[in-house]
Amino acid sequence: MARAGTAARTRWWLTCDPEETALSTDHHDPTVTRRQALRIGGIALGASALAAGGLLAWDAVRDRAHPLAGVRRRWLARLTGGPVREVDADAEGLLDRLGRGGRWTDLALADREQRVALRISAERLRRVARAYATPGSRHEHDPRLRDLLLEHLDRLHADYARWPDGSGNWWDREVGVPLQLTAASLLLYDDLGDDRLHRWMTTVHERTPAPSYTAANRAWTGRVVVERALLLDDPDALVAGLRGMTPAWRPVREGDGVRPDGSFLQHDVHPYSGGYGLSLLTSAASVLALLHGTPWQAPADAVDDLVRWVDQGLAPWLHDGAVLAPVRGRNVARASVGDGAAARTAASALRLLARAVDDEDAQRLTGLAAWVSPDTDGGVPPPVGTRVFPAMDRVVHRRPGFVLALALSSSRVAGYESIGAENLHGWYTGSGATFLYDGPGSPYDDHFWPTVDATRVPGTTVARGTPADAAGAGTRPRTHWAGGAALGSLAAIGMAFDHPPAEGTAPVRGRKSWFLLDDEVVALGAGIASAAGRPVETVVDNRRLADPAQRLLVDGWAVPRDAAAPTAVDDARWAHLSAPGSATGVGYVFRPGQRVRLLRERRTGRWSDINRSAPHRDATVRTNGFATVWLEHGTDPADGRYGYVLLPGTTAQEVAARAAAPRTEVLADSPAVQAVRRGGTVALNVWQERAPETGGVRCDRPAAVLVVEEEGRLTVALADPTQRLDRDLRVMIARSARGVAATHDRVRVERHSPAITLVADLRGARGATVTATFDL
Structure with missing residues (x-):
């Protein structure tokens, strides 16, 4: 399904990986459970739901008593994916550390850390539940494991329900525990019973009733609302959750979130494209992929905004097996979240997003994911x-x-x-x-x-x-x-x-x-x-x-x-x-x-x-x-x-x-101007008004200037790194040109011979580079 606005984006190419669809069924029980019906309906959906945009096909195969069953099937397939041996090993390692009373002995239980321990306990129980729900696992549908999980999740829910507002970290209360509890609920979906499911989800709703906050935090809280709606077959709540979370990645001029130049900030003044930005992408891509091709899929312009930020704002910060440290914020100080681990998160989120876009975008996103992942070879990097x-x-x-x-x-x-x-x-x-x-x-x-x-x-x-x-x-x-x-x-x-x-x-x-x-x-x-x-x-x-x-x-x-x-x-x-x-x-x-x-x-x-x-x-x-x-x-x-x-x-x-034999000549290095020349390029940083002429260039206000001569043309690039100029910037270059080839809207050429004089209005440009090109 084509979406507007894709042609203008830079592209990288690679064949899209097919979505995993193989799911096993229980051949020993002739009774069709909710879980099996979800799977069977999902297989039929997988064959036809995406045709014609997915809307008619979806309506034809969905269970009208459980309208969101097909989406839950996608979600279940995602949660139970991965090598079975690793899933089993992870679960067994956790169970070996589970002490009496359902407590892990290595978790702190005092003061503020008690709330953190609750979130970590929820995450560990979800990982054990993954083994219970994974086809082919040695723990699949093990009744003893089921009973243990239900007992400990009931206890965890009771602790969570008693968690007083204002204590601990709000994120653990409104995002961390709810996202683990919704995932565990899906993994145990057949075994919960309606009463337990509604009891757990009522507490989640009380803690996170609607998407709130900004940027990554809004995406997280929106995902909580959507996942709760999926579990309760509540399309209205699902639509409200999706609508409430899409502002998280819409461009903003100030504050948290995606800026028009592709920057991403969280907590107002901290660059976080590779930290909170990845969290936003993971939550957004998760929801968009689950709902793609259904009557509840996200609006095309919302998907376009997210893909545009990935292309322009995130991709430049991805490396071959790493996410670059300067945009990871305080995450660099976490032992378990190095540049390589962040790259795995980025690759996973990109592959998820690829399931929510057209083929052309999907090929580019999966190519980028293959390149950034430390676990794969090949792929297509961003351009130099x-x-x-x-x-x-x-x-x-x-x-x-x-x-x-x-x-x-x-x-x-x-x-x-x-x-x-x-x-x-x-x-x-x-x-x-x-x-x-x-x-x-x-x-x-x-x-x-x-x-x-x-x-x-x-x-x-x-x-x-x-x-x-x-x-x-x-x-x-x-x-x-x-x-x-x-x-x-x-x-x-x-x-x-x-x-x-x-x-x-x-x-x-x-x-x-x-x-x-x-x-x-x-x-x-x-x-x-x-x-x-x-x-x-x-x-x-x-x-x-x-x-x-x-x-x-x-x-x-x-x-x-x-x-x-x-x-x-x-x-x-x-x-x-x-x-x-x-x-x-x-x-x-x-x-x-x-x-x-x-x-x-x-x-x-x-x-x-x-x-x-x-x-x-x-x-x-x-x-x-x-x-x-x-x-x-x-x-x-x-x-x-x-x-x-x-x-x-x-x-x-x-x-x-x-x-x-240096290739570059230093023309100036003073508090007034610093400048170098290499071949046909002169580059200057002008720090003050009325700085002296350097390399044949005079600039009357603080600015960064590039003058590049090649192939019969001269291009001047200008920016105001102070973002505070309140008057025009005037640049004079001791070079004659035959004529003007192109200029930015903010640039006015006063003359091009016998010397070049141009004037740039950089008020409101927010540090962006503007150019003018001349024929020599």
Whole structure:
């Protein structure tokens, strides 16, 4: 069934995986139960319900006494999917830990954590019920297991019904327990009886009567309402639940949710495309897939909005076996939810969504799912290029051999989130952090976060010292300049930073630029100042060593392993860190005259050091090796500067050659303007009004500017990273053009010869890039 608006979206292609439809029936009982009728009706539905849009076929086969039986069959097939051996092993492992009175001995039962334990208990009982309901399981329809499940779920429901409003975490009360209870109810659907089912669902309704809150929270609560309606054969409640949850992913201008530029924020000021955004996608795709092809399917424009966000807002943050860390928020501090685990969640949600769209979209979504999943090979990645997400101060630069992502912050976006005793050491993960993914999977998995020196996050400029747990969490810098202009695989990105003092931290201010030039990243810093009496440093990189054989070289000399002190090389020209089992790796070229420090060390830590929430505490000691490279600015610098180049996917020989013959020229590096030139490209970050002309370009207000000359044309790309310009921006370029080829609606060309002068109205552009192209 075709939907409007699909032609304009970028596409990736792969054959869609068929929906699993094989279900077994019980051949030992001649009585047709509710569960078997659901299955039999579902098989007939599977053969015909999607024809002609699904509406007439559905009406012809559905059980009129149980109008939602076919949808429940889809839901049951989803819940009981997966390898039977794994389902059995999971259930048996849980049953082995089930103590007297239906309590798991490893769950805390005091104060606030008692409510968390209730949710975890519900989730575990649902997993055991999956084995009971899974065809072919050794526990399928085991009467002893059935009785045990009903006994413990009755006890859990009684505890849940007594849960007073206002105690514990609202999410556990209104989402966490209800979603586990609705799923368990379906898995035991034949065995509950009407009285028990209605009793349980009445409590769910009391806790979550309608979709509420915003963004992911609204999608979650809407899913609760829909699943309850499915269990009770209540089409009216189902429609109300679906209608109430679709605003969760409609674009919004402010607050939580999807922004017009594809950004996703939760809790107002925190980027969360790969955290809460994935949760929203999972809930939405689950409901949309269940209802697709039925009389209750979602409106086409609601499905279009969700697919559009996946294409434009989520796909750029997906990697080969990982979801990029800069958009995962405090989830990075959870032992069980690494970048790879998030990728599995993303792949599963994409495959679900593919069941709710037309064939063309389904092929693209399943291709993307195959590519992002750590458990499959192949698939189709997002296209290369650079994307700036101004609404959440994030940038992703995708090349064939690597992905580089930047996590910035400003007066609009907080540095990091720490709530519920989670992400206690996220101090600098939004302060210009540079994340480099240069192979499949994630270098930020395998216990990276509890073992890394969290005061040395790559890309940041900070004063030495260890802040207090959660220091500065949720705060926004006082500066406005964050973001930049992008054109294809080129970008001028910058951030004015002014770290406010917090417990254990020292204020540092300055200007940072990243010029993304295809396969080369030029990083500049200027105006670095602090008066806190502490040494200040810029962290070039801090990478987990997956293999002790990886070599860290500086000017051709190997940095010793596990040294007691850093290797100090003043005026080093280059360094190189090899990848595991390969001569290629990451290269670093340093501007002359800098104090370079390098360290190979082994570090230990515990997840409970950075996450003390009940569901995620893990006190196991972990160990990792790290290679760290940083630049020293001394104590209390007044006008510190730095410059280095990142060269992913290079050999040591290639890096040495690049240091001897740089491809990029630094035109300016001051608090007024930072700029570089490579070939026909000039990239500038202009920090103040009346900045000096640089590289033949003069810009009269703060802005990011790209001037790219190629194939007989010159293109100018502009953006207002402050998002605060209240007057026109005027740009003059010392270059003559034959004529104007194309301009954005916000750009007016005043003249193109003997020099180019253009005026851009960026008021209300919200940091977006605008362009003008000239024939030369």
